[in-house]
Amino acid sequence: MTNKDLANIIFPNITKTVEDYKNMYPKRELKEGEKVTRFAPSPTGFMHLGGFYQAIIDKILAHNSNGIFYLRNEDTDQKREVKEAVELIMNTLNYYDVKPDEYEYNGNIVGNYGPYIQSERKEIYHAFIKYLIEIDRAYPCFCKKEELDQMREKQEKYKARIGYYGRYAKCRNLSIDEIIEKIKNGEEYVIRFKSLGDNEKRFFFDDLVRGTLSLPENDQDIVIMKSNDKLPTYHFAHFVDDFLMGTTHVVRGEEWLPSVPVHVELFKAFDAKPPKYIHTPLIVKKEGNSVRKLSKRKDPEATMSYYEENGYPQEAVIESLMTIINSNYEEWHDKNPEKTYLDFTFSPKKMSSSGGALYDIEKLNNISKNFISKLSATEVYNRLSNWSKKFDEEFYELITKYKDYTINILNIERVQKKPRKDYENYKSIKPQIWYMYDELFDKKEYDFQNITDKNEIKLILNTYVEKYYDESDDKDTWFNKVKELSEELGYASNMKEYKENPDKFKGNVADVSTVIRVAITTSSQTPDLYEILKLLGKEKIIKRINLI
Numbered sequence: 001m002t003n004k005d006l007a008n009i010i011f012p013n014i015t016k017t018v019e020d021y022k023n024m025y026p027k028r029e030l031k032e033g034e035k036v037t038r039f040a041p042s043p044t045g046f047m048h049l050g051g052f053y054q055a056i057i058d059k060i061l062a063h064n065s066n067g068i069f070y071l072r073n074e075d076t077d078q079k080r081e082v083k084e085a086v087e088l089i090m091n092t093l094n095y096y097d098v099k100p101d102e103y104e105y106n107g108n109i110v111g112n113y114g115p116y117i118q119s120e121r122k123e124i125y126h127a128f129i130k131y132l133i134e135i136d137r138a139y140p141c142f143c144k145k146e147e148l149d150q151m152r153e154k155q156e157k158y159k160a161r162i163g164y165y166g167r168y169a170k171c172r173n174l175s176i177d178e179i180i181e182k183i184k185n186g187e188e189y190v191i192r193f194k195s196l197g198d199n200e201k202r203f204f205f206d207d208l209v210r211g212t213l214s215l216p217e218n219d220q221d222i223v224i225m226k227s228n229d230k231l232p233t234y235h236f237a238h239f240v241d242d243f244l245m246g247t248t249h250v251v252r253g254e255e256w257l258p259s260v261p262v263h264v265e266l267f268k269a270f271d272a273k274p275p276k277y278i279h280t281p282l283i284v285k286k287e288g289n290s291v292r293k294l295s296k297r298k299d300p301e302a303t304m305s306y307y308e309e310n311g312y313p314q315e316a317v318i319e320s321l322m323t324i325i326n327s328n329y330e331e332w333h334d335k336n337p338e339k340t341y342l343d344f345t346f347s348p349k350k351m352s353s354s355g356g357a358l359y360d361i362e363k364l365n366n367i368s369k370n371f372i373s374k375l376s377a378t379e380v381y382n383r384l385s386n387w388s389k390k391f392d393e394e395f396y397e398l399i400t401k402y403k404d405y406t407i408n409i410l411n412i413e414r415v416q417k418k419p420r421k422d423y424e425n426y427k428s429i430k431p432q433i434w435y436m437y438d439e440l441f442d443k444k445e446y447d448f449q450n451i452t453d454k455n456e457i458k459l460i461l462n463t464y465v466e467k468y469y470d471e472s473d474d475k476d477t478w479f480n481k482v483k484e485l486s487e488e489l490g491y492a493s494n495m496k497e498y499k500e501n502p503d504k505f506k507g508n509v510a511d512v513s514t515v516i517r518v519a520i521t522t523s524s525q526t527p528d529l530y531e532i533l534k535l536l537g538k539e540k541i542i543k544r545i546n547l548i
């Protein structure tokens, strides 16, 4: 019996060869410098910020070079529910307009290198594994879990390296006849890759972020096909796919760095050229004086849905990630405010390579406030409307009913040299403007700040309405009238005078306008009071003052 016989016994129905697949997926015709990147998440049912940040890098690299960015779903761990998770990934990419050029969605394959879902590529992987068995670079391993556990204990005890290699690789030495016998007896097995590496030797490779690195050569006979579902492991599946799909640049988390030697060994076993590697640093956050990994369990901002639920503009989320992707991004963006992140030339060398990439939600809040402050009121309205439709239906109905009124509210202190920066996301708008809607207005415990006497408060408000309030006043007239009101009641209308002689007055014009502001809005901090009064109109104003 030969290796070929063994390969046929293990894969009797696999008739296509590696050559056939190479012909089916011919080399991409790329012009000089064009890059092919892929985002290859394992569909786990949520999308981590770290995954999305890799997808952005993939997208820019392809975009910068006029290349291809594709989405591949790595679902060979079938314990997980896949369909919805795949949808979630695609929806997130679409939501941020980080669309892949090639992908598979809802049974539709876009691109010539699919299927792009690994569980649908089983036959392809089997053909590649069959070939490895034929050339004696892969073999079935019948070791049971207990045996492997014992072996590990022994290795720990004798301080040997852990793993299945050299003299520990027991099944490596089985004869073909022994193997066939075991298979015929129905013994369970996995398939292992037969490494030719020597752990005493160094393996050199380039990582585009960190430069040339060296690790010991791989000598582990890693599992490439699992026993139960006969699906390949990540190591093997990603290699076959990156090879056939013509990936030129692999962008993935730094946790994969130690696997590069074995991955390159797989490429070499097929005489294939390995891709270039960009291992991205972990996203970390500050906690007290230390820094730790962003965790799905502890940090809501680790999950992409957080940003959608809170209504952060997509552009702001991407920008906040860009600032941790490349250290020179902010400067570039300040100089090129009209351009988008896709116009930026990403450089792997400018990624942080030690200590992780520090993410800070406060930074996002600032970026987002800035971004929203620059939009037109109508644009903010449209975005708020889309957001609230999904996340705050009551508010959605209200702003739809009072569309123009709402746009006017959103326009307060917007069209000016330095627009107000008070909305960090769409969710934060309602808590700041709710009082503009009678439907939401609610009598509360008012805090009139410096003036506390109820009769004095009533006097100020009544005098204001009866003598000084006129709906048609322009802003200057309005303000002068508030000053006159102050003077009439014994408050300083001039702050300088007040400061020089505070005892002469009951208070000052700011105290008086605070009383009006609080009576009308319940809040002592609002945008321009004149604008608010104008939008509310007489009827609402009088109604609110009468509540006091």
Ligand code: GLU
Pocket (backbone or CB within 6 Å): 039, 040, 041, 042, 074, 234, 238, 250, 251, 252, 253, 256
């Ligand atoms: N499926 C792997 C993961 O989610 C992808 C690693 C890679 O991009 O190669 O970690």
